[in-house]
Amino acid sequence: MSRVILGIESSCDETGVGLVRLHDDGTVELLADEVASSVEQHARFGGVVPEVASRAHLEAMVPTAERAFATAGLTLSDVDAIAVTAGPGLAGALLVGVSAAKAYAAALDVPLYGVNHLAGHIAVDTLQHGPLPKPCLALLVSGGHTQLLRVDDIAGEITEVGSTVDDAAGEAYDKVARVLGLPYPGGPPIDQAARAGNPTAIDFPRGMTGPRDAKFDFSFSGLKTAVARWVENAERRGEEIPVDDVAASFQEAVADVLTAKAVRAAKEMGIGTLVISGGVAANSRLSSLARERCEAAGIELRVPRPRLCTDNGAMIAALGAHVVAAGRKPSALDLSANPALPVEVVSLEA
Amino acid sequence: MLVLALDTSTPAVTAGVAELAAGVTVLAERVTLDARAHGELITPHALDAAREAGVALKDVAAIVVGAGPGPFTGLRAGLATAAALGHALGVPVHPVCSLDAIAQQVDAGEPFTVVTDARRREVYWAAYAADGTRTDGPHVQAPAELSLGLAAGDGARLYAEQLGARVVEPYYPSTAGLVAAARDALTSGAAPAPLTPLYLRRPDAVEPGARKRVTTS
Numbered sequence: 001m002s003r004v005i006l007g008i009e010s011s012c013d014e015t016g017v018g019l020v021r022l023h024d025d026g027t028v029e030l031l032a033d034e035v036a037s038s039v040e041q042h043a044r045f046g047g048v049v050p051e052v053a054s055r056a057h058l059e060a061m062v063p064t065a066e067r068a069f070a071t072a073g074l075t076l077s078d079v080d081a082i083a084v085t086a087g088p089g090l091a092g093a094l095l096v097g098v099s100a101a102k103a104y105a106a107a108l109d110v111p112l113y114g115v116n117h118l119a120g121h122i123a124v125d126t127l128q129h130g131p132l133p134k135p136c137l138a139l140l141v142s143g144g145h146t147q148l149l150r151v152d153d154i155a156g157e158i159t160e161v162g163s164t165v166d167d168a169a170g171e172a173y174d175k176v177a178r179v180l181g182l183p184y185p186g187g188p189p190i191d192q193a194a195r196a197g198n199p200t201a202i203d204f205p206r207g208m209t210g211p212r213d214a215k216f217d218f219s220f221s222g223l224k225t226a227v228a229r230w231v232e233n234a235e236r237r238g239e240e241i242p243v244d245d246v247a248a249s250f251q252e253a254v255a256d257v258l259t260a261k262a263v264r265a266a267k268e269m270g271i272g273t274l275v276i277s278g279g280v281a282a283n284s285r286l287s288s289l290a291r292e293r294c295e296a297a298g299i300e301l302r303v304p305r306p307r308l309c310t311d312n313g314a315m316i317a318a319l320g321a322h323v324v325a326a327g328r329k330p331s332a333l334d335l336s337a338n339p340a341l342p343v344e345v346v347s348l349e350a
Numbered sequence: 351m352l353v354l355a356l357d358t359s360t361p362a363v364t365a366g367v368a369e370l371a372a373g374v375t376v377l378a379e380r381v382t383l384d385a386r387a388h389g390e391l392i393t394p395h396a397l398d399a400a401r402e403a404g405v406a407l408k409d410v411a412a413i414v415v416g417a418g419p420g421p422f423t424g425l426r427a428g429l430a431t432a433a434a435l436g437h438a439l440g441v442p443v444h445p446v447c448s449l450d451a452i453a454q455q456v457d458a459g460e461p462f463t464v465v466t467d468a469r470r471r472e473v474y475w476a477a478y479a480a481d482g483t484r485t486d487g488p489h490v491q492a493p494a495e496l497s498l499g500l501a502a503g504d505g506a507r508l509y510a511e512q513l514g515a516r517v518v519e520p521y522y523p524s525t526a527g528l529v530a531a532a533r534d535a536l537t538s539g540a541a542p543a544p545l546t547p548l549y550l551r552r553p554d555a556v557e558p559g560a561r562k563r564v565t566t567s
């Protein structure tokens with residue numbers, strides 16, 4: 001008998017509620033994916049303001065859930081299990097989703113699974129491309145994370161291969177956008193500007209690629225500073241800033257490091273599949289360069305469609321479905337959110 | 351009418367089940383004093399209270415929730431819980447001012463104030479007539495700026511000296527107080543008010559100024 005899983009996400013600035021159906025053969029079908037974003041409320045602050053995000057989550061939670069059930073043509077009584085992001089993320093934001101999820105679980109008398117947001121970004125790919133090969137490698141890139149993960153089992157066996165030592169890739173996009181006078185969030189406008197620019201115009205540094213640097217870690221803080229310095233020097237000389245070229249050259253540096261390290265890790269570990277997910281996965285240069293390099297290395301590349309890559313409830317429902325299918329124990333109803341939940345903890349068993 | 355009451359506006363994580371008829375009869379209540387455990391405990395407390403009362407959550411006809419004022423994060427745990435329970439159970443959720451819920455339990459015979467701890471060396475307060483009708487507030491303010499007579503609530507106890515208050519119980523909202531404060535809304539059959547938290551403070555957020563230069567000229 002198939003089971004319906006409700007997924008709730010509130011770790012950052014998107015309130016997401018998703019519904020999926022877990023079929024007997026283990027496949028997971030997307031039924032609804034509703035998101036309310038508070039991104040516009042953060043724009044004038046140039047980054048996510050936790051209290052503003054938390055307030056927005058509380059307002060949006062039930063209306064977003066109502067929309068998800070309407071889209072799926074289901075009622076609450078159809079739900080067989082609930083999955084919620086237990087971390088990592090913003091403490092106050094996580095608490096809203098976890099509180100709501102517990103209440104739904106208690107009222108409907110169904111099991112609750114507190115799950116890992118990062119694993120959700122990987123699990124979401126199964127909604128589009130089917131079961132994940134074991135093992136696979138995942139590159140998560142967004143405003144909040146930049147991580148390279150080895151996934152032996154999406155329901156419980158994930159290990160970190162590398163991560164950023166400073167800024168997340170998406171953060172670097174936001175900061176560089178600000179330097180160039182482009183709007184927040186910086187990803188889409190930089191991608192847009194870069195299309196008209198020359199990616200080899202400026203040779204920006206590739207962070208953490210020296211012989212003594214950790215092979216699979218990332219750093220974007222130096223790149224961000226290099227861009228700011230380049231722009232300031234040009235300004236001082238009274239030159240007009242070639243925004244398109246700066247954007248293209250910056251984007252090239254980010255895409256180059258991310259894909260080079262991901263492909264190298266896959267090759268060294270003998271892993272044949274790379275999944276790229278997270279908000280930055282939608283970046284045109286990252287995906288085209290990844291495609292090029294994966295093809296050359298004989299690696300299968302999977303990138304979920306942009307709507308699934310950004311934070312949403314469907315990814316949490318999808319992960320919940322895999323956790324349920326694997327027979328993991330549910331969480332206790334006194335579960336607490338963990339803003340620093342390690343990626344190795346896919347679900348919090350009671 | 352079987353009512354579930356929740357409040358997380360103070361360090362007391364409170365959930366209870368009450369029968370509202372001519373009076374309010376509390377059937378069971380769970381309270382834990384822990385300002386850091388609102389999110390962990392409010393749903394287990396609701397389930398435990400229902401179990402002790404011998405009812406199921408789906409038996410309740412309405413939910414009453416304290417809408418604050420209260421420190422943001424804890425306050426939201428109760429409101430998010432109440433909103434989702436109301437959605438899942440298909441019952442109305444009535445917000446009440448948490449200070450009103452405390453006022454309902456004060457038997458003063460004279461005008462009084464309810465004061466709770468707002469942290470950051472401030473208090474939330476509201477003034478009440480002898481019959482428990484709110485006459486001013488809620489506000490958030492430094493206790494030194496206030497001069498009170500009779501006062502209830504944990505903020506009154508905490509800052510008794512600065513407030514010049516004669517402190518009386520209760521210190522926290524209770525199931526009985528919450529349901530009593532919502533009595534008119536519960537019995538009128540009217541649509542509940544929107545679940546708007548009484549934050550009383552704006553989020554701490556500053557718009558960035560001019561971009562900082564990384565080069566020194």
Ligand SMILES: [Zn+2]
Pocket residue numbers: 117121142144278310311
């Ligand atoms: Zn994310």
